[in-house]
Amino acid sequence: RKEVEQDPGPFNVPEGATVAFNCTYSNSASQSFFWYRQDCRKEPKLLMSVYSSGNEDGRFTAQLNRASQYISLLIRDSKLSDSATYLCVVNTNAGKSTFGDGTTLTVKP
Amino acid sequence: EAGVVQSPRYKIIEKKQPVAFWCNPISGHNTLYWYLQNLGQGPELLIRYENEEAVDDSQLPKDRFSAERLKGVDSTLKIQPAELGDSAVYLCASSPGEVRDEQFFGPGTRLTVL
Numbered sequence: 001r002k003e004v005e006q007d008p009g010p011f012n013v014p015e016g017a018t019v020a021f022n023c024t025y026s027n028s029a030s031q032s033f034f035w036y037r038q039d040c041r042k043e044p045k046l047l048m049s050v051y052s053s054g055n056e057d058g059r060f061t062a063q064l065n066r067a068s069q070y071i072s073l074l075i076r077d078s079k080l081s082d083s084a085t086y087l088c089v090v091n092t093n094a095g096k097s098t099f100g101d102g103t104t105l106t107v108k109p
Numbered sequence: 110e111a112g113v114v115q116s117p118r119y120k121i122i123e124k125k126q127p128v129a130f131w132c133n134p135i136s137g138h139n140t141l142y143w144y145l146q147n148l149g150q151g152p153e154l155l156i157r158y159e160n161e162e163a164v165d166d167s168q169l170p171k172d173r174f175s176a177e178r179l180k181g182v183d184s185t186l187k188i189q190p191a192e193l194g195d196s197a198v199y200l201c202a203s204s205p206g207e208v209r210d211e212q213f214f215g216p217g218t219r220l221t222v223l
Contacts, residue, residue, distance in 0.1 A: 008149075032209045043200060043214035044152065087151050091208050096165060097142065099151030 003027055004090050006100035014108055017078045021103045023088030024070045032091040033064055035073050037084045038102065044087055047073075078107045111135070113215035115201050121221045127189035130218045134182070134203030141178055142212065143186050144200040152200055158184065159206065188220075196222045 006023045013019050025033075033050035048055065050062040050071050061074040075082055088100040114133040122128050134141050139160050144152035155174065157165040160181035169176065173192070178184040188195055198217040204210040 004151075034211070043216055044212075045214070046211045049209070049211070089212075093208060095140070095157065095159075095208050097154060097157070097212065099144075099153070101149070101151045 001026065002101075003098045004088055004100040006086075006088050006103045008101060008103060010104040010106055012106045012108060013078055015078055015080060017107075018074065018076045019078060019105060020075075021073045021086055021088075021105075022070055023072070023090075023100055024068075025088075025090045025098075026069065027090065027092055027098070028069070029092045029094070030069075030090045031093040033062075033071050034089040034091075035060075035062055035071075036087040036089055036099075038087055039084050044099075047086070075105075078105075080107050080109065083107045113201055113203055113213055115199075115215035115218055117218055118216060119219045119221075121223065122191055123223050124193055125190040127187065128191050128220065129185055129187045130199050130201075130220075132184045132186070132201030132215060134184070134201070135213055137205070138203035138213070139181070139206035140204045140210075141184050142200075142202040142204075143176060143184070144202065146198045146200055146217070155186070191220075191222045193222050196220055 035047040036044040037047045038044040054063040059076045063072045085102040087102045141158040143155040146152045156169045158178045176186045200217045202212040202214045204212045
C-alpha cells in the first residue's frame with residue numbers, strides 16, 4: 001500500500017461543475033499537507049497548503065481530517081483552465097515529502 | 110526572481126552509458142530535492158539535501174546513482190550505467206528549509222534510454 005493514495009480518475013466534468021478529490025495518507029507522523037497542480041509535461045506547482053482548520057482560496061477549498069488521515073480538495077465553478085493533474089503531498093515532521101500519484105481532471109465546455 | 114534551473118532539458122542515451130543532470134536552486138534555498146517521475150505517477154524522492162548534507166538518500170539506487178551538492182548550492186545527479194528502466198523525468202526542487210515550506214520545481218530533464 002502506498003503512503004499517499006489518490007483516486008487517479010480521470011474526472012471528466014462540465015464547466016461550472018463542482019468536483020472534489022480525496023487523498024489518504026498512512027504515516028501518522030505527517031505534519032504538513034499540500035495540493036500541487038501539474039499541467040501536462042510541466043513541473044508541479046503549489047496550488048495551496050492545507051491547514052488543520054481548513055482553508056479557502058477563491059474557488060478552491062482544502063480540508064484536513066487528521067483523525068481519518070485524509071485531505072480533500074473542492075473546486076467550485078470549474079473552468080476549462082482547471083484541467084490538470086492534482087497531486088496530494090504530505091510532509092512528515094522530519095521533512096520527508098511524499099507525493100500521491102495524482103488525480104486527473106478534465107473540464108469540458 | 111529566477112526559478113530553479115535544470116539542464117539539460119532532454120537527453121537521449123543508449124543503455125550502459127553514463128548521464129548527468131544539473132540543478133541550480135533558487136538563491137537562498139537550503140533544501141534541495143531530486144525526484145524521479147514516471148508517466149502517470151507522482152514524483153518519487155531520490156535524495157534530499159539540507160545545505161550540502163544528504164539527509165535522506167534512502168530511495169537512491171546507490172549501485173548506479175550518485176549525487177552531490179558542493180558548497181550547498183548547485184547539485185548534480187549522475188547515473189552510471191543507465192538502464193532502460195531509468196527513462197523518466199528527473200525533477201529538481203528547492204525550498205527555503207522549513208517543513209511547511211512550498212517546494213519550487215525546475216522544468217525537469219526528460220531522459221530516454223535506448
